[in-house]
Amino acid sequence: MTETETVPADPGDRAGDAAIHVEGVSKRYGSRQALDGVSLHVARGEFFGLLGPNGAGKTTLVEIMEGLRRADAGTVGVLGASPWPRDAALLPRLGVQTQSSAFFVRLTAQEHLATVAALYGTGRAAVERTLRAVALTEQRDTRVEDLSGGQRQRLAIASALVHDPELIFLDEPTAALDPQARRDLWNVLRALKEAGRTIVYTTHHLDEAEALCDRVAILVDGRVAALDSPRGLVGAAGAATSVLLPPDRMTVAQAQEVEGVDRAVLSGGSLVLETRVSGKVMSALDALGGLDGVQTRTATLEDVYLKLTSPAADGTRHTPQTPQTPQTPQTPDREHQT
Numbered sequence: 440m441t442e443t444e445t446v447p448a449d450p451g452d453r454a455g456d457a458a459i460h461v462e463g464v465s466k467r468y469g470s471r472q473a474l475d476g477v478s479l480h481v482a483r484g485e486f487f488g489l490l491g492p493n494g495a496g497k498t499t500l501v502e503i504m505e506g507l508r509r510a511d512a513g514t515v516g517v518l519g520a521s522p523w524p525r526d527a528a529l530l531p532r533l534g535v536q537t538q539s540s541a542f543f544v545r546l547t548a549q550e551h552l553a554t555v556a557a558l559y560g561t562g563r564a565a566v567e568r569t570l571r572a573v574a575l576t577e578q579r580d581t582r583v584e585d586l587s588g589g590q591r592q593r594l595a596i597a598s599a600l601v602h603d604p605e606l607i608f609l610d611e612p613t614a615a616l617d618p619q620a621r622r623d624l625w626n627v628l629r630a631l632k633e634a635g636r637t638i639v640y641t642t643h644h645l646d647e648a649e650a651l652c653d654r655v656a657i658l659v660d661g662r663v664a665a666l667d668s669p670r671g672l673v674g675a676a677g678a679a680t681s682v683l684l685p686p687d688r689m690t691v692a693q694a695q696e697v698e699g700v701d702r703a704v705l706s707g708g709s710l711v712l713e714t715r716v717s718g719k720v721m722s723a724l725d726a727l728g729g730l731d732g733v734q735t736r737t738a739t740l741e742d743v744y745l746k747l748t749s750p751a752a753d754g755t756r757h758t759p760q761t762p763q764t765p766q767t768p769q770t771p772d773r774e775h776q777t
């Protein structure tokens with residue numbers, strides 16, 4: 440699967456309309472090629488996911504988009520401007536939450552946020568509104584150092600949102616959250632999208648990407664291995680549906696003989712029938728004794744992701760076939776702007 444094969448004809452995907460356009464971006468750290476000819480566009484108002492295993496290059500790519508790092512080659516445009524060298528007019532239009540956010544730990548949550556807001560010239564009403572949006576109103580008078588990990592995470596997100604940026608970068612924002620807090624944050628993020636914000640979202644939670652993102656790019660070894668909507672990726676992968684039966688319903692050998700079944704195995708206390716024609720298999724099972732206790736599990740983004748990122752039996756990884764784009768060297772500058 441390649442980027443060209445899977446990118447849908449989306450008007451927002453044209454470079455001219457894009458909130459972000461990245462063309463042929465490469466970045467090397469010593470002998471390590473962190474990014475290798477990455478091209479992608481993020482449309483205005485899009486919820487765009489960046490996925491990939493540890494070390495795939497996600498943080499490097501996001502830092503280049505944010506203007507924190509300089510690409511070795513390629514071009515990058517963010518809200519119609521170049522993020523490098525750092526553009527003071529662009530910064531207030533961006534909201535950035537990183538995995539290692541800095542806090543004023545001796546201040547209360549409200550004081551911390553008010554301090555961040557003041558740096559942007561944003562008023563008090565925005566502070567209260569943002570505390571409400573991330574469900575920290577009750578903790579507004581709690582010192583940052585006394586907040587739980589999840590509450591700090593939400594304060595980091597609030598700090599990225601308080602000045603009402605057009606484009607928001609969120610790096611694993613739900614990493615420290617419990618399941619309920621995670622779902623609550625999803626609602627905050629959906630509301631941001633509905634309000635027209637563009638969101639670039641890095642996550643290792645595939646269910647989250649599937650639930651929230653309009654499109655996702657899967658980075659593998661510094662290249663775009665796939666880029667499409669979660670539904671498009673699952674459909675294009677042709678991944679199998681699993682039909683689960685009670686284990687005493689038939690033997691594995693009998694299940695293997697059911698028309699349309701590719702593979703039958705006993706797994707997790709069920710007889711699992713893998714198929715690409717689930718309707719046919721369900722009809723056959725119905726005729727063979729009914730559908731009581733039969734469940735189906737359709738392929739998910741996680742199945743596609745694992746297929747793209749799992750090392751092959753010979754230890755190699757799937758090699759993405761991303762087309763190489765002409766690479767335009769950028770003006771030499773400092774390696775890392777802070």
Ligand SMILES: Nc1ncnc2c1ncn2[C@@H]1O[C@H](COP(=O)(O)OP(=O)(O)OP(=O)(O)O)[C@@H](O)[C@H]1O
Pocket residue numbers: 468469471472473491492493494495496497498499500
């Ligand atoms: N400052 C640096 N100096 C040297 N190598 C680096 C530096 N930053 C990143 N790397 C290397 O570049 C590669 C890509 O790293 P990057 O942090 O961009 O990946 P990632 O996809 O964000 O990983 P993770 O999911 O673990 O956060 C890795 O091999 C990493 O070790």
